[in-house]
Amino acid sequence: MKKVGNPNSFSKTFFSLAFSVMFAIGVNAQDAAAAPAAAAPAAAAPAAGTGDAVAGKALFNTNCAACHKLDAKMTGPALRGVGDKYDKEWLYKWVKNSSELIKSGDAKAVKVYEEFNKTAMTAFPQLSNADIDNIIAYTMMPKEEVKTAAVPQGSEKTGSGVSNNLILGVLALILAVLVFMLFMVNKLLKKVVESKGLEVAETPKSLPLWKAFVQNQFLVLVSAILFLLISAYFMYGYFMQIGVDQGYEPIQPIHYSHKIHAGDNGIDCKYCHSSARVSKNAGIPSLNVCMNCHKNVSEFQGDKDSVYVDYTKEFYTAQIQKLYDAVGWDKAAQKYTGKTKPVKWVRIHNLPDFVYFNHSQHVTVGGIECQKCHGKVETFEVMKQDQPLTMGWCVDCHRKTDVKIQDNAYYKKIHDQLSKKLGVTKLTAAQMGGLECGKCHY
Structure with a gap:
């Protein structure tokens, strides 16, 4: 009886082992570059003259x-x-x-x-x-000049000093050597089999996978049902995202930092968005509101090392100049020129036309903080839509938010009646009718 050899079995084993080794080396070779610490030069104190x-x-x-x-x-x-x-x-x-x-x-x-x-x-x-x-x-103190520290050539390379490109090159070379060795071993095994007169066992042809799938009617039925269910799930998810712009963060024609104004300077939201207290809409503040302060504040005066500062002093000062160009303000003459340029702001929060929302009802009557819907605006360098503003999100808020009963004489009677009827001391917006369709859609 002749021995039957199969040279491909050793080749497959060798190739699998080589691939595993290469994968392990590739994973372990990933390294994180350490961020260089920028040393801020200390500003020299000016020489003191007469007076302190x-x-x-x-x-x-x-x-x-x-x-x-x-x-x-x-x-x-x-x-x-x-x-x-x-x-x-x-x-x-x-x-x-x-x-x-x-x-x-x-x-x-x-x-x-x-x-x-x-x-x-x-x-x-x-x-x-x-x-x-x-x-x-x-x-009499000299004006401080903002100096940009020069970065020495080559100083951007930090860490171990070993380039990622060098590591990738070595790994590619090792892979090429392994492939070449695999080819040579396979060729050598074929020659050994031929020299001994052994017959190479032929692998029987199997039925193509797609034919086996088509012939199994039960598997086809189950796959069709799964396909329809998965398609319906993703289609529902896609349609539910239409008009939902959570995270939308457009670039505005004039950069306005809520981080500096509401955060660092502590300006109340309702100073600029004053109509939120008495109107359905919060409104876009007119540039005249900006000029209440910026007639006198013509350049950025914050600390460049402050946590509230994300850009350079020159950048922020240039935005104030854009404001002056828009309202026609002559900084040198301290008067308006009459030449204005309208600012085309990009709208961020946009509810559908079939939804009624009243800012004054929430801000003045409900006492809801702006951050509840708009996020921590005082930390936003660029304004964005923080919440999804979907119907489900609003309904969930109505179910969890307690209505302020104390110091609210206008609703005192209905509060007392509902508290007695429901046997509770606290009422949510939902218990006050906040889940009725007609409250928001009419």
């Missing part, structure tokens, strides 16, 4: 900042380097009582008075000469 600049800064912010900036005109002139423009004796008189100096006919006082639309400066008789010296010392 630190104390002067506090005095400036308390008494002067409402009308003056260091480097730009506001209600009054820019004060950077004011000690070089006027002598100290004149400044003492001007700060303590500018009106008296103007009435005396002082040429410099009259010139400043007329240049700034004859706006009277508040008198500060309580400030001593030493206090004024401190303020002058603060205004």
Whole structure:
């Protein structure tokens, strides 16, 4: 009897082993690059002149900042380097009582008075000469320049120093060697079989998989039912997502950081969206609301190292300039030019037309915080839709939210009746009729 050999069995085993080894090496070769720590250079303190600049800064912010900036005109002139423009004796008189100096006919006082639309400066008789010296010392400090630290060439490569490309190249070379060895072993085994006169066992032809599937009617029926059920599930999921824009975060024509305004500065949401308290709509604030503050705030004044800052000072200042261009504000002349450019804001929250939602009902009557629906807006650099705003989401909120019974005389009677009828001390919006279709759809 002749021995029957099968050289392919060894080849398959060898190839499987090689593939397993390569896969294990590939998984273990993945490495995470360590993020380099950027060292912030310490700003050198300016040399102190006459007066205490630190104390002067506090005095400036308390008494002067409402009308003056260091480097730009506001209600009054820019004060950077004011000690070089006027002598100290004149400044003492001007700060303590500018009106008296103007009435005396002082040429410099009259010139400043007329240049700034004859706006009277508040008198500060309580400030001593030493206090004024401190303020002058603060205004004489050189303007800080934002310096970008130069990154040394090649410093971006950190960690172990071994390139990922090098590792991939070595792995590719090992794979090529293994494939070549597999080919040579298979060829050698065939020669051994031929030299010994052995017959290679032929693998019997099996029925194609698709034919076996078609011939099994039970399997076809079950597969068809599963296909229809899975298709219906995914189709339902697809249709339920139409009009649901959770996470929508468009880029606006003027970048507005809620993170800085509502977070860092603590501005109340309803200062800008004032109509949310009394109207169905929260409304888009007019640019006049922005100008209430930005007539005086013409550049970004935050700390560049603050957790509220995601962009550069130049970027934020450029956005304020876009605001000025839109409303036609001349920063240098401190007046409107009359040339405006409408801003085309991109709408984010958009309920269907067949849904009724009243902001004042929720904000004023219900006392619901804005964050309940809009997310932690004070942490958003770019505004986005935080919640799905679907019917299921609204209904779930109505079922869980307790209605404020205390201090609500308008609803006191119905509250008392429902509490007695339902035997509860707290009522949810759902128990008040918040699940009726007609409340939101009519």
